[in-house]
Amino acid sequence: MTQALSADVLVIGGGSTGVGVAWEATRRGLSVILAERSNLAGGTSGRFHGLLHSGGRYVVSDPRSASECAAENKALRSIAPQAIEDTGGLFVSLEGDDPAYAEGFPLACERAGVEAVAMSPAEARSAEPAVNPGIQAAFWVPDASVDVWRLLGILSAQAAEGGAKILEHHEVVSFEQEGQRVLGARLKDSATGETRWVSAQVVVNATGAWSGRVAAMAGCEVEILASRGVMVAFADRLSHLAINRCIRPSDGDIVVPIRTVSVIGTTDVAVADPDDTTVAPEEVAAMVAAADQLIPGAGSARTLRAWAGVRPLYRPPGGAGSGATRTVSRAHALVDHATQDGVEAFVTITGGKLTTLRLMAEEAVDLVVAKIGLPATPAFVEALEEKPARPAYFRLPDALAHRESVWGGDRDAVVCECEGVLRSDVVALVAAARGRIGIGDLRRSLRVGMGPCQGGFCSYRCAGLIAEAAQAAEAVTEDLVEFWKERFKGTATVSFGAQARQEILDRWLYASPLAPPGEPVALP
Template sequence: MMKAVETDLLVIGGGATGAGVAWDAASRGLQVVLADRGDLATGTTGRFHGLLHSGARYAVKDPRSARECAAENRILRAVAADCIEDTGGLFVSTPADDAAYADGFVAACQQAGVAATEVPVTEVLRAEPHLCPGITRAFAVPDATIDAWKTVWACARAAAAHGAAILPYQEVVRLMVEGDAVCGAVLRHARSGEEITVRARYVVNAAGAWAGRVARLAGCDVAVVAGKGVMVAMNHRLVNAVVNRCAMPGDGDILVPVRTVSVIGTTDARVEDPDRVQASADEVRAMLAAGESFIPGFTQHRALRVWAGVRPLFAATSPTSAETRDLSRGHTVIDHAAREGVGRFITIAGGKFTTFRLMAEETVDAVCADLGVRAECRTAAETLPDSEERHYYWIGARQAQAEARPVDDPLVCECELVSRQDLLVAAARRPGLDLDDLRRALRLGMGPCQGGFCMARATGLLHEAGHLDRAAANAALRDFVEERWRGIQALAWGDQLRQMRLDAWILLGVLDLEHLPE
């Protein structure tokens, strides 16, 4: 007999949008189940550069998005402060940029309600010693950086506090349709294969770049285009503020200092299958070369890791061109009852991380209207867990914590300063998790050595504490290392190559990772 759950709202997709919808709906009093085929924030959300837009980047080209970002930036700073670092942002005119663009940029920012203030170049160069000394103008904007994993889990925890059930690793295998309405879904656990039925009065498809696939399960057609964006994380912060080139948005023109790294992004190219996205060596080279235009010597710095994410771009009709940058970054709430006669089913398509809360608000407004529930959105005023004090995160936080730690709680991950206690507490909090979940929760193995030093320690500790049996510990270690190495293969030169050699000696030479017992 299959296990069955009943709920008001089933949200499919545990990225920022889905978690936001779950938080919003649960805080309005709906019973919510949130399901994702993997861990939360592992699709587009977990693979973006970490920029909390001020709106300035869209001001010239997409004023509506700019206005939305400006408003959401202010709200998220208030409700999700713990996830945000107030780095500030800069738009700089490099010698290669059209100086006249800056005037139009300032006017557009003003129009869109984005605060952009011109700053003397000498002052900017003092604060950002790596920046190209030839820049002609600079503008300060309220860009910031935001930790995607932390934000999504904060939303999920807020939703859970309002009674929501959070179900990671539950893939939708079937949408249940009765008459002309969707009434739930059958979910299958990614590891155990066990299936459960969720009967829901309403279903929201928040699967982002995968929304077309989910919609098809109900016979609906959503033309989401997956736009691939390649990002490269540099080994440390080359800038203190988010730095954008003051020019029409292009490839590799933004550098985001997020946590301990700085991420250069990005590209934009259409891909057919959002599950098969790889960054090519050419794309990496092009990205690093682009960095030279505003950070001289950029290619000489150590690139730590490369990855690609997929933007869920929504177009009424599928564009034929491979160029997707011109598609709007806006979002659309698609009511399938009006569109295809499939009731109680909404897809939230398009959008971007910065506006996830607004997207959720609009989506839940539509759900409530349809269900006849009268409840106001509360997410613009309800602070997320750990953000109650409204203190921004700061880069030195972990170092300060490490200082205060007792000597009998040694570091497991030296690069990201994760201690044994951190690891064991996180593992106990989420039974059944794997190392990759711990990575996202703790940033374990995400620093310069990419797991070379910490992974064997972590698996050993988890085995000792009874979280992983011998076979699972060995498999977890192998899988993790393989996944980490996938992200640095395209960077196998210079410092990172030296690092890979040392890691290989440790893991393959000393620990004989390739011949661990099954």
């Protein structure tokens, strides 16, 4: 076993909730260790729809969640504007939609504190020419899109700057308890297989859809209704505003423009296993058809990939029967296991939305502080306040401007044509990581492999650059195979039209001229 560690707080889970808790606890001067079994955003947060909710989606069905989203939308914009594109959003009622819903929408928004501005159909079409022209009613709302990797990168870097230790690829495998008190946890490092003991004054379980499993390890109960949602990305930005259908929440009711793509989602299907992220071809077809209703022509646009994420919907002890997951509240829950299960020094924060991560973190850390108090000098808060004003929102043209500013002249080259990623971008990131980097990390940071070719060319170039930085060839090959397993999983169900030709080319390149050495690997 490697060296033991200790901190005021051990946060389990490196999704938006766990990273938010680590960030907030560090800001208050607490010492923090965060353990994530894969990479940051490796769970639901890296598989979400990408919307910074205005709250409009929930004003009728779930007003508490709507109000929280409205307030937290503003908060996140000021905390990490670089991770947010201020797209704005529309709610549109189309022919055949219940007119009563649209009629009640403005009052419901007002009651929930959600900003919404009524527009005439002509105004809505002028704001977003791609939208279905058969609009019956339209409202503008302050929706935005979020780059989750960038967001969690910013928050985790600030937490690390304040002393937090972020341990990716470390799974909590058991708890250490003395009587009815949690003393810490045992972590397993997936790279080395070694275990490591972490002691903490309080352990925060922020493992989303896995919260029930992790709580059970400490003899506590957290009931999670896991609900799988499927999304499909199109190869282009089909609209510049997020477009919501002005109806009760239902399948395929939002299209979100994110960077160079647009994403339609989602479904809502109860699943027994939080790791169940399967996607059925009929779900893809239903999503594409739904997008076509919001944006005519989307049905024949090029689809890039499909994926699923699993919502952690919380059901309180003695809560209502299983019901349809669509009707379960999206609001979050903070469980003090001392009061609920008689287990001290252990809390769970779960449910909610990515948009509400700051509020969830604030409430969880308030409870931690109530248990252990604050250190005398919260130095990090002061350091943060002294920082100069932060840069403005992300804008799509900024990506191009960045490329121009870092272009290393004739010796530089474009590694990823789809996203315009330069060799110098990759080399800089690989060098900064000092060998502990894979193609997946480059994808999350630079978007290599996210464009129309899905990595068909750039993945090999990236593998070469990682190998050049002296990483063992076997490890690079293994990483390349893992990258392709994941890529093909996402493209298999959308292989029709233009994307089918790309898929055939990608599979051929992978299987023959550029085949990784060793036994051929079965792909999805």
